[in-house]
Ligand code: B12
């Protein structure tokens with residue numbers, strides 16, 4: 382059977398004029414996960430439009446398309462194209478789950494929720510000649526799942542080919558998050574068996590990992606055992622967590638000892654009323670400053686996430702937030718304009734209040750205002766968002782933030798990381814076009830590694846073999862020569 386799996390891209394990611402590094406970071410892990418359920422003799426082709434030009438001349442038996450909100454229109458065009466050629470088109474992912482009726486107009490079969498139960502069920506129905514038009518996930522477990530087909534990933538096209546998820550969902554329920562909508566109808570937070578997670582980590586070549594889990598620390602027992610198992614592996618890794626998980630107990634120390642070097646932290650807002658408004662109660666009353674200090678003391682860099690446009694925000698929110706983040710020595714920041722994704726509690730509330738002003742999914746990219754804000758005009762919100770990025774990443778701010786560090790190493794690492802991501806964008810554009818992005822992986826690793834006296838100095842197999850594991854991994858033929 383011929384199976385084509387596509388991750389379509391939003392227009393910006395394919396621009397002939399400028400390529401952002403964020404689209405060459407991670408491979409299509411969801412599709413590689415689904416490919417694990419296919420037979421070894423099936424012919425599988427995974428194509429990621431963010432990093433390659435799609436070949437659309439084939440006629441596979443099944444076409445699988447993963448639909449995000451910002452790539453939904455492109456996904457539907459591709460689906461229509463393949464249906465016209467007679468392929469059986471399957472649509473799934475976050476946006477399909479939020480708006481199944483919209484997706485169903487372009488598909489033979491749609492999938493609601495995670496694919497670990499529905500996809501194998503579909504495959505056996507398809508092989509038996511009677512596939513259904515809709516499959517809804519209800520049985521949520523990662524136990525016994527086959528390994529992701531990482532051999533189908535073109536590692537050389539990504540800066541971070543070793544993305545990994547060892548859990549699904551999150552124990553919290555913030556109103557603006559995709560999570561409640563996506564996991565409706567079953568469990569919304571569950572983890573892999575620790576041994577399976579460790580085995581998957583062992584199989585990954587190289588040294589650097591990026592956990593894409595929504596909240597790697599969400600199940601403390603699991604996280605504790607995972608970090609114990611990772612100690613001594615010599616990995617350098619990045620992940621996401623909550624303020625609460627940084628402040629409570631000693632999990633964060635264990636994570637740092639196991640190689641955590643940078644954490645994406647959902648601060649979202651400095652205003653307690655806004656936290657209540659968005660049901661982000663786990664952040665209420667938490668000392669943000671103490672959480673950052675704790676991370677920095679452990680040699681872990683902070684990528685702070687902030688959302689603008691909540692109902693309690695006015696036009697002073699941008700400067701206040703940026704100033705605070707710079708003063709705290711936050712190394713990198715990700716700003717978002719509040720976006721009411723269909724299916725979320727936030728969307729329901731705004732729709733009920735008649736405040737949604739656009740249903741153009743291309744604009745749901747957290748950079749456009751698609752609703753009527755309360756404390757300022759949409760124009761002020763959009764301009765403030767761009768100003769926040771500009772102000773946070775201007776040279777003076779980067780230097781001020783870097784100088785909050787207590788060691789020279791810390792200052793240098795802050796400078797290198799912030800400058801690398803935001804000041805060297807033309808360089809990223811060039812290396813992406815030349816398909817040399819993988820060559821910069823060692824630079825990323827040395828920035829992550831080269832900071833503070835808290836890092837493990839033990840020698841590991843990875844110190845001498847840059848892509849250890851290559852010998853047993855068939856993808857080595859795809860790495861750049
Ligand atoms: C990594 C990531 C990225 C990466 C790379 C994405 C990639 N290569 O896949 C980058 C940095 C490029 C990125 C960019 C953006 N992202 Co993003 N990203 C994520 C993140 C953190 C993890 C995705 C992941 O790998 N999950 C792990 C794998 C195993 O799960 P999965 O991909 O969902 O696949 C499973 C199911 O969805 C399902 N499935 C998926 N497709 C199909 C198809 C079929 C047929 C079947 C049966 C099943 C199925 O089965 C898979 C196995 O269970 C998610 C949050 C999350 N936890 O999902 C946000 C998320 C997907 N991103 C989001 C957004 C908004 C964006 C941006 C617009 C952000 C921005 N401002 O720039 C851009 C643009 C995205 C685009 N290309 O259109 C939203 C999407 C909201 C929505 N309603 O679509 C999410 C949910 C986060 C959020 N804010 O709520 N993102």
Ligand code: SF4
Pocket residue numbers: 550551552553554555558559560595596623647
């Ligand atoms: S803590 Fe993060 S992942 Fe969990 S529900 Fe809130 S926004 Fe979503």
